[in-house]
Amino acid sequence: MKFAIALAAAAIAVVFAIRADAVEEAPDAALQLVEIEQQTPYLESYNSTIAVGNTTQSIIRRQGNSGGVVFSSQAYAQFENHNADGSRATFPVEVEEGALYGISIQFVKAPTHGIVQVAVDGRPLGQPVDLYAPALQRAEPVNVGTLALAEGKHTFTFTVTAKNEAATNYFAGIDLVILDTQAAVQPTPTAVATAEVGGEVPPTLSLTLDGTVGFDAFQPGVAREYTASTDAKVTSTAGDAMLSIADTGANPGHLVNGAYSLQQPLHARAGNSGDFFPLRAAPLRLYAYSAPVSGHSVPLQFRQAIGGNEPLRTGRYAKTLTFTLTTTNP
Amino acid sequence: MSREGLSRRRFIAVAGATGGAAVASQWPFARARTAPPRFVGYPFTLGVASGDPTPDGVVLWTRLAPAPLSPDGGMPAKPYPVQWEVAKDEAFTNVVARGEEIAVPGEAHSVHAEPAGLEPGYEYFYRFKANGEISPTGRTKTAPATAASVAGLAFAFASCQQYEHGYYTAYKHMANEDLDLVIHLGDYIYEYDTNSYQVSGNTNVRGNSNHEIVDLGHYRERHAQYKSDPDLQAAHAAFPWLVTWDDHEVDNNWADDIPEDGLPLEHFARRRRNAFRAYWEHMPLRKATRPVGKDMQLFRRAAYGNLASFHVLDTRQFRSDQACGDGTRAGCDDRNNPARTLTGAQQEQWLYNGLETSPAKWQVIAQQVFMAQRDATNGPGESYSMDGWDGYTVSRDKLLDFIETREIDNPIVITGDVHQNWANDLLADFSNPQSKILGSEFVGTSISTTGDGNDNVNTATMAENPWIKYNNQRRGYVRVQLDQNVCRTDYRTLQYVKRPGSPITTHKSFVVEAGNPGLKDA
Numbered sequence: 086m087k088f089a090i091a092l093a094a095a096a097i098a099v100v101f102a103i104r105a106d107a108v109e110e111a112p113d114a115a116l117q118l119v120e121i122e123q124q125t126p127y128l129e130s131y132n133s134t135i136a137v138g139n140t141t142q143s144i145i146r147r148q149g150n151s152g153g154v155v156f157s158s159q160a161y162a163q164f165e166n167h168n169a170d171g172s173r174a175t176f177p178v179e180v181e182e183g184a185l186y187g188i189s190i191q192f193v194k195a196p197t198h199g200i201v202q203v204a205v206d207g208r209p210l211g212q213p214v215d216l217y218a219p220a221l222q223r224a225e226p227v228n229v230g231t232l233a234l235a236e237g238k239h240t241f242t243f244t245v246t247a248k249n250e251a252a253t254n255y256f257a258g259i260d261l262v263i264l265d266t267q268a269a270v271q272p273t274p275t276a277v278a279t280a281e282v283g284g285e286v287p288p289t290l291s292l293t294l295d296g297t298v299g300f301d302a303f304q305p306g307v308a309r310e311y312t313a314s315t316d317a318k319v320t321s322t323a324g325d326a327m328l329s330i331a332d333t334g335a336n337p338g339h340l341v342n343g344a345y346s347l348q349q350p351l352h353a354r355a356g357n358s359g360d361f362f363p364l365r366a367a368p369l370r371l372y373a374y375s376a377p378v379s380g381h382s383v384p385l386q387f388r389q390a391i392g393g394n395e396p397l398r399t400g401r402y403a404k405t406l407t408f409t410l411t412t413t414n415p
Numbered sequence: 416m417s418r419e420g421l422s423r424r425r426f427i428a429v430a431g432a433t434g435g436a437a438v439a440s441q442w443p444f445a446r447a448r449t450a451p452p453r454f455v456g457y458p459f460t461l462g463v464a465s466g467d468p469t470p471d472g473v474v475l476w477t478r479l480a481p482a483p484l485s486p487d488g489g490m491p492a493k494p495y496p497v498q499w500e501v502a503k504d505e506a507f508t509n510v511v512a513r514g515e516e517i518a519v520p521g522e523a524h525s526v527h528a529e530p531a532g533l534e535p536g537y538e539y540f541y542r543f544k545a546n547g548e549i550s551p552t553g554r555t556k557t558a559p560a561t562a563a564s565v566a567g568l569a570f571a572f573a574s575c576q577q578y579e580h581g582y583y584t585a586y587k588h589m590a591n592e593d594l595d596l597v598i599h600l601g602d603y604i605y606e607y608d609t610n611s612y613q614v615s616g617n618t619n620v621r622g623n624s625n626h627e628i629v630d631l632g633h634y635r636e637r638h639a640q641y642k643s644d645p646d647l648q649a650a651h652a653a654f655p656w657l658v659t660w661d662d663h664e665v666d667n668n669w670a671d672d673i674p675e676d677g678l679p680l681e682h683f684a685r686r687r688r689n690a691f692r693a694y695w696e697h698m699p700l701r702k703a704t705r706p707v708g709k710d711m712q713l714f715r716r717a718a719y720g721n722l723a724s725f726h727v728l729d730t731r732q733f734r735s736d737q738a739c740g741d742g743t744r745a746g747c748d749d750r751n752n753p754a755r756t757l758t759g760a761q762q763e764q765w766l767y768n769g770l771e772t773s774p775a776k777w778q779v780i781a782q783q784v785f786m787a788q789r790d791a792t793n794g795p796g797e798s799y800s801m802d803g804w805d806g807y808t809v810s811r812d813k814l815l816d817f818i819e820t821r822e823i824d825n826p827i828v829i830t831g832d833v834h835q836n837w838a839n840d841l842l843a844d845f846s847n848p849q850s851k852i853l854g855s856e857f858v859g860t861s862i863s864t865t866g867d868g869n870d871n872v873n874t875a876t877m878a879e880n881p882w883i884k885y886n887n888q889r890r891g892y893v894r895v896q897l898d899q900n901v902c903r904t905d906y907r908t909l910q911y912v913k914r915p916g917s918p919i920t921t922h923k924s925f926v927v928e929a930g931n932p933g934l935k936d937a
Contacts, residue, residue, distance in 0.1 A: 170916035183455035206460040235456035235489030237482025
C-alpha cells in the first residue's frame with residue numbers, strides 16, 4: 086500500500102493528501118521444473134571415471150528408482166561425498182524466464198545423507214537442510230527462499246556442511262528444483278505514510294513524514310528560488326533500503342495549477358548539502374540504507390525556481406508526490 | 416602472518432608526505448542522477464576486484480552478471496549505471512570518493528572504475544551498487560608515494576589455475592595473508608573443453624563447458640565460471656592485483672599471431688581478439704589498456720616508493736614463434752637466432768629503461784616463463800624447452816648482460832607457467848656455473864593445474880643445472896616480503912587440491928640480501 090505526500094504552493098498553502106496507490110499487478114506466473122540429475126554437473130566434483138565407494142574423492146551420479154521409491158523422472162542426482170570437508174556439487178541451470186522465483190528443492194533423504202546448504206550463483210539460500218532419514222525416501226519440496234533470477238545460466242550449488250549423528254555418511258540427493266513465481270515471497274515493497282496519518286505502517290519498513298512543507302508565496306515578476314523542507318523518519322529492519330520520490334501526476338516534475346504549470350521542474354534532495362535533482366515520473370532515489378535503522382531522520386528539501394518573466398496564474402500550484410521506501414533484501 | 420580481520424591489516428610504512436582530499440559523507444550513493452532501468456536478478460555474482468594500484472588510485476572492477484554462466488551474463492543488451500564508492504572504513508561512514516560508471520553490453524557490462532585523489536600507501540574499502548543491489552565489500556590498498564621511503568611490503572604471486580584439476584584452496588589461504596599486493600602471472604583460465612586436459616589418472620574433479628573456447632561469448636562464459644569460485648573471489652576482494660597473461664588465456668603456447676595448432680591465421684587473429692577482450696573485461700585493468708583490435712597494452716610498471724618497482728611483462732603477444740616446432744628439443748640452433756625475440760623490441764627497450772631509471776631497491780620482473788637455463792637432458796647431451804627463455808637465448812642474454820653492465824641492483828624475477836616450485840640463481844654465463852650471480856628467479860607452482868602434486872624432487876635436473884637450488888611439486892603460491900635489506904620468499908604449499916580444505920604450510924624459505932645477489936636458505 087502506498088500513501089502520498091502533497092507538496093503545494095500558491096497562497097502559501099501546502100496540503101498533505103492521502104492517496105492509496107494500486108498494488109502493482111503480479112506478472113504472469115512462471116513455473117520451471119528442473120530435473121537436477123539431467124543437468125551436466127560440470128562445475129564441481131564431476132568425474133565419471135571414479136568408482137563408487139572411492140573415499141578420497143566425491144562424485145555426482147544419476148541414481149534411478151530404488152527400493153520401491155519412485156523419483157521425479159525416475160531418477161535423482163546422488164552426490165557421493167565421503168568427506169566432512171565442505172565438498173560442493175554444482176549444477177548449471179538454464180532459467181527460461183527472468184522473474185522473481187520462490188525456489189523449492191525436492192531432496193532425497195537416506196541413512197547416508199548429510200546436511201545440505203543450497204546456494205544460487207554462490208549466494209547461500211535458506212537454512213541447511215538435514216537429509217538424514219532411516220530409510221531412502223523422496224522428501225517433500227522445501228521452499229528455501231525467494232530470488233530474482235535473470236534469464237540464462239545459473240549455478241545451483243549443494244554443499245554438505247555437516248551430518249546428523251545418526252547419518253552414516255556425507256551423501257546428498259537432489260531430485261528436483263522447482264522455480265515458481267507464485268511461490269515467491271514478494272518483497273515488502275513500500276511503507277509510506279503522511280505526517281497526519283503516521284503510525285499506520287507495516288512491521289518491517291516504515292516511513293513517516295514530519296511537519297508541514299510550504300514554500301513562500303510565489304511572487305510574479307521576481308526571479309527567485311523558493312525552498313521548503315520536511316523530515317522523513319525511517320525505520321527499516323531490511324538488509325538494505327532505498328528512499329525514493331516520484332511525481333506520477335500530469336506534467337511530471339512540475340507543480341501545476343489547473344491547466345497551468347511552472348516552467349522549471351521541482352527539485353529535491355535528501356540532506357542539507359549536496360545537489361538537488363529534478364523530480365520526474367520515475368522514482369528519484371534519494372537515500373540508500375545498507376543496514377537496518379530505527380527512527381533515522383532524513384531531511385528532505387525542495388527547491389522551486391521561478392523566472393522573473395514567468396507568468397503565474399492565481400491559485401495553487403501543487404503536486405502530489407509519492408515517497409517510497411523499498412528493499413530488495415527484506 | 417595470518418590475520419583475523421580486514422581492519423587489522425598493517426599499512427605499508429611510509430615516511431614521505433601524503434596527500435589527498437577526504438570527502439566525508441553520510442549519503443551513500445545519493446548522487447544517482449537518474450532512476451536507472453531495472454533488470455532481473457542479483458548482478459554481483461562474480462564478486463569484486465581491484466588492481467593496478469598507484470599512489471593516488473586503484474582500479475575497481477566488477478561485472479554485472481545476474482546469470483553468470485550465460486555469454487551475456489543474463490543482462491539485457493542495454494547500458495546500465497553502476498555507482499561505486501571508496502571509504503576508509505568497512506562500514507563506509509567515511510567515504511572519500513564515489514562515482515558512476517556506465518556498464519555497456521559491448522564490454523560485458525564490466526566496470527573499471529578509476530578513483531583518483533586517494534592517499535598513498537593507504538587501505539581502502541570499496542563497493543558497487545546497481546539494480547538496487549549492493550556488492551560485496553572489497554578491500555584494497557594504494558601504492559606508496561613515489562618519493563616515499565618504504566620500510567617493507569608483502570606480496571604473493573600465483574599462476575596456473577586449471578579449474579578442472581582442483582579446488583582453489585590456495586586462494587582461500589592467500590586471502591588470510593597480510594599482503595599489500597597479489598601478482599598473477601598467467602594461465603588464469605584454460606581454454607580446453609571438459610576433460611581434454613586430464614590430471615594424472617584421468618581424475619579431473621571439476622568440469623568446464625564442453626567445448627574449446629573460441630568465440631567471445633565462450634571466453635566470457637569461461638572467465639565467469641572461474642570467477643564464480645568463492646575462494647578466488649575472496650582473494651580478489653582482499654587485495655589489489657597486478658595481472659598478466661600467459662598462453663591459456665588465449666590458446667596453449669600461442670606466439671603473437673601464431674596459434675598452437677593449425678587454426679588458419681585469420682581465424683586465430685579473431686580468436687585472439689575475442690580472448691583479449693574477455694580478459695580485459697574480467698580483470699581489474701585500466702580503461703587505457705582496453706584492447707584495440709587484436710592488440711592490448713599489458714606490459715606496465717607499478718612503483719612502490721623507493722622499495723620496489725614491479726616490471727610486469729607480456730611474453731606472449733610480441734614473441735617470435737617457438738623454435739624448431741616447440742616442445743623440448745635437442746640440437747635446436749634456431750633458439751639462438753638473434754632475429755628471434757621473446758619480448759619484442761619495444762617492450763625490451765621499455766624494460767631496460769625502467770630497470771635503469773627506477774630508484775627502487777628491488778627490481779621485480781613479473782613474467783611468465785622459466786628464465787634460468789634448464790637443461791632437461793640428464794648427463795651428456797642437452798635439451799631445452801622452446802617455450803621458455805631457453806628457446807629465446809638471445810633475449811635472455813641481452814637482458815642479463817644489461818643487468819650486469821648497467822649494474823642493475825637487486826633484480827628479482829618471478830615466474831609461473833611450469834606448475835612446480837623452483838628457485839634459481841641467474842648467472843652471467845650459464846655455461847660457467849661459477850660465473851657471477853646477477854639475481855634470482857622464483858618460479859611459483861600452480862594454484863591447481865595438474866592436481867594434488869607430490870613430494871618428489873627433480874634432483875636430476877637440479878644436478879644438471881646447479882644454479883637451480885630448489886624444486887617442489889605441490890600446489891600453492893609464493894609469498895614475498897621485501898624490506899630495505901632482505902627479500903624473503905616463502906613457498907606456501909598444500910597437501911591436496913582435488914578435495915577442498917587442505918591446510919597450508921611453508922615448504923621452503925629463501926632470503927636474498929640487498930647488494931649481495933644469490934639465494935640463501937632462510
